[in-house]
Amino acid sequence: MTYTLTTPLYYVNDRAHLGSAYTTLACDAIARFQRLKGEQVVFITGCDEHGQKIQRTAEAAGLTPQAHCDLVSEGYRELWQRWQISNDRFIRTTDPRHRRIVEQFYARVEANGDIVEGRQQGWYCVACEEFKDDPHEASDPECAIHRKPLEWRDEVNLFFRLSRYQQQIETLIRQPGFIAPESRRREVENFVAQGLRDFSISRVNLPWGIPVPGHEGHTFYVWFDALLGYLTALLEPGDPYSLETIVERGWPAQLHVIGKDILRFHAVYWPAMLLSAGLPLPQRVFGHGFLTREGQKMGKSLGNVLDPAVLLERCGADAVRWYLLRDIPFGDDGDFQQQRFVDLINNDLANTIGNLLNRTSSMARRWFAEAVPPAGAAAERQHPLAAAATKACLRHNQAMDTLDFRNAAEAALGLATSANGFLNDQAPWSRMKQPGQEDSVAADLYAVLEATRIVALLLSPLVPELSARMLAQYPAAAPLSWDALLQWGGLQPGDQLPAPSPVLARLELEGEL
Numbered sequence: 001m002t003y004t005l006t007t008p009l010y011y012v013n014d015r016a017h018l019g020s021a022y023t024t025l026a027c028d029a030i031a032r033f034q035r036l037k038g039e040q041v042v043f044i045t046g047c048d049e050h051g052q053k054i055q056r057t058a059e060a061a062g063l064t065p066q067a068h069c070d071l072v073s074e075g076y077r078e079l080w081q082r083w084q085i086s087n088d089r090f091i092r093t094t095d096p097r098h099r100r101i102v103e104q105f106y107a108r109v110e111a112n113g114d115i116v117e118g119r120q121q122g123w124y125c126v127a128c129e130e131f132k133d134d135p136h137e138a139s140d141p142e143c144a145i146h147r148k149p150l151e152w153r154d155e156v157n158l159f160f161r162l163s164r165y166q167q168q169i170e171t172l173i174r175q176p177g178f179i180a181p182e183s184r185r186r187e188v189e190n191f192v193a194q195g196l197r198d199f200s201i202s203r204v205n206l207p208w209g210i211p212v213p214g215h216e217g218h219t220f221y222v223w224f225d226a227l228l229g230y231l232t233a234l235l236e237p238g239d240p241y242s243l244e245t246i247v248e249r250g251w252p253a254q255l256h257v258i259g260k261d262i263l264r265f266h267a268v269y270w271p272a273m274l275l276s277a278g279l280p281l282p283q284r285v286f287g288h289g290f291l292t293r294e295g296q297k298m299g300k301s302l303g304n305v306l307d308p309a310v311l312l313e314r315c316g317a318d319a320v321r322w323y324l325l326r327d328i329p330f331g332d333d334g335d336f337q338q339q340r341f342v343d344l345i346n347n348d349l350a351n352t353i354g355n356l357l358n359r360t361s362s363m364a365r366r367w368f369a370e371a372v373p374p375a376g377a378a379a380e381r382q383h384p385l386a387a388a389a390t391k392a393c394l395r396h397n398q399a400m401d402t403l404d405f406r407n408a409a410e411a412a413l414g415l416a417t418s419a420n421g422f423l424n425d426q427a428p429w430s431r432m433k434q435p436g437q438e439d440s441v442a443a444d445l446y447a448v449l450e451a452t453r454i455v456a457l458l459l460s461p462l463v464p465e466l467s468a469r470m471l472a473q474y475p476a477a478a479p480l481s482w483d484a485l486l487q488w489g490g491l492q493p494g495d496q497l498p499a500p501s502p503v504l505a506r507l508e509l510e511g512e513l
């Protein structure tokens with residue numbers, strides 16, 4: 001079976017910011033983990049390019065909307081490449097194939113009697129591309145998220161009959177695991193309990209969108225079109241543009257990872273649209289939290305936005321991945337603190353993990369002919385580090401399955417800490433000077449090398465480059481299954497150990513990022 005997972009399709013009104021990088025790198029960790037487990041993964045990301053917000057941004061930049069979208073979406077594509085994001089697809093909603101899929105989908109929904117004409121009146125936030133139910137202030141209301149004035153809209157357009165799906169959506173969101181984490185599920189439950197209202201799916205006088213067939217002057221509402229991008233993305237070159245093919249190619253998604261602000265669209269509107277079109281529903285929607293910086297909301301006006309390109313250049317992808325995935329419980333809001341970031345990287349990655357491998361490998365090479373030492377007693381499964389490794393693998397795998405990156409990171413780090421403790425207790429550097437200790441020193445070094453190899457494997461979905469550098473210091477491993485690679489005893493005594501080199505330079509940051 002295919003494991004399809006998605007990031008949101010990012011608006012091209014602006015360059016990527018740390019929030020978009022956060023979602024993307026979390027998805028990348030999941031995609032890498034699922035591939036290791038042998039799943040056939042389709043990891044989808046891309047850009048959401050229609051709508052008023054984009055049209056206005058392009059106008060302000062003096063570009064045609066298409067030229068503007070080409071420019072910004074290319075920026076996203078390049079950025080993800082530089083971050084070594086392992087996405088299999090990059091969908092743009094201005095892709096001509098997408099229009100065909102939207103038209104087909106719409107035809108199904110219409111044939112199902114779910115499209116009606118209606119009058120839409122209300123306050124609209126262009127930045128959210130969303131009508132706001134009850135703005136707090138009666139006069140000059142502004143968007144609670146963007147702090148920008150809302151715009152009054154009064155137009156006749158096409159509505160999707162969401163209200164017809166009340167019961168099915170209620171049942172769906174009660175299903176364990178459909179919405180995660182639990183706090184987000186309750187949020188959606190409260191929203192649905194107020195009664196679902198039909199929502200408009202077209203706009204008039206908005207040229208930058210996909211035209212609605214049979215309704216001149218109407219273009220599709222950007223969210224209606226954008227969500228369908230997840231479907232179009234599954235088409236492979238040469239495939240017929242059909243919804244049936246999309247199902248064969250891996251729909252439904254196993255997982256949509258999104259930020260909490262776009263939960264309703266994914267957990268309520270989207271499933272109802274799919275039900276209407278007779279397509280299967282995604283398995284899980286995970287809404288992560290928002291990042292702040294040193295306790296403050298990030299925003300252009302505050303001048304404190306963290307640019308992922310700068311972070312990458314100054315700190316490297318792994319440092320940022322480790323900090324965000326290890327320090328912030330996925331699902332909760334999180335705060336980026338520069339000092340804490342530097343401390344964690346240096347303590348966890350440079351000291352606990354990097355030095356451990358370096359010193360163990362150096363000792364093994366020096367005393368045992370530059371090779372993996374004989375395992376002796378360390379071959380036993382009862383060896384304390386063997387037991388610790390088994391526990392760490394189980395914990396890590398369960399945590400990754402539930403997107404609990406923090407716990408997965410701690411499992412790997414915990415094993416490295418145990419290996420460090422073991423090494424310090426055994427003190428091979430002084431025992432090696434005593435006669436008759438060679439075999440037991442060999443066994444101790446074998447055990448630590450083996451535990452560290454497993455640490456490197458556990459780290460691979462989280463910090464892939466660091467993991468690869470660690471594994472490069474081991475004899476080349478046969479490409480076995482992930483389960484086999486994690487087995488204690490995988491390291492073959494006598495195999496040559498390459499010369500050690502530091503796996504991670506300490507992070508020294510001068511000034512603010």
Ligand code: MSP
Pocket residue numbers: 007008009010011018019020022023048226227228229257258259260261262289290291292298
């Ligand atoms: N285009 C829509 C998604 C359509 S999906 C079919 C959109 N795009 S977005 O570019 O505005 O937002 C992308 C993601 O970034 C959202 O999941 C949003 O929650 C996330 N974040 C935006 N700011 C964020 C933080 N400060 N912190 C964490 N994530 C944040 O919405």
